[in-house]
Amino acid sequence: MGLQLLDESSDYCGEFMIPSKLLFGKYFSILHRQEQKHLNHIMQEYGLTSFSYPLLVYLYHNEGLNQRKLCDILSLDESLATRTMRTLETEGYIVRERDLKDQRSYTLMLTDSGKKIAALLEEEIVKWWSEVLNPLDETSLAILSAQMDKVSQRAINLNRARMDSKKVDK
Template identity: 35%
Template sequence: MKKSIGRLLSILHRQSQVYINYALKEYDITSAEYSFLLRLYVQDGITQDELSCYLCIDKAATARAIKSLECKGYVTRDKIDDDKRVNKVYLSDKAKQCKDEVIKKVWQWSDILTEDMNEETVEAVMTALEKMVDKVERRNFKKEKGK
């Protein structure tokens, strides 16, 4: 029987959500929100559209996550003077204060996944996953479906 990469990736994705929800519960940060914080820790003050593009998440889901993080006091939004439809997103002091702990807890998921794997195996898995991501990022599945 042929093994399904999609099934395995789906299981890992769902379990990562469970792990993140549990690991970041004390901060009231969910699996739907943490990736936005991680990106802002690297590049504070980017637009919601830039967050959507970088994370490959649709604009509506991005808006919901940013609104939730804003309500929880982790981010603030500012309109750009030139275009009032564009929001820049900034980390709050609250988000900056828990940065190291949030990053540590998120990275522990990778440690769990790679436990008992040697460096070559980890590198091979990373290379394969990067190739898969590159491949799907070059395709437009919405357009292809219309053909």
């Protein structure tokens, strides 16, 4: 017998009974994967992957940011971001310069090509999300957005606190 959800309208997934409201990760994951598929389809033309998207678009609106700060803001793995930044630099989308305040990090600037692709990507993803969220009215969308922001920040803060407490324990 697989995992049965307490809500009959939900999916059947394994051996134990769990409430469907605990499966948010499933839905977040589906949305994230579908967004990435859409982005990868667009970005393959430019020799890039969907991981480049948040970096390019955030820099488009916040140029001159320190690479470490960017990773922190976007909750990205620094080593993966560094490899992606090197690719973006090689492809001519960004310029990385040693950060004067922190010689171990870089300040990031978009090139003209980087600005063009970031604007295109932002336009494409706005169109895609508009289609995905089309069934929601403005009020529902505002509530969903506010609640998603709240729980996302909570998750980040909880994990940071856990990591910080482990550092203190050592």
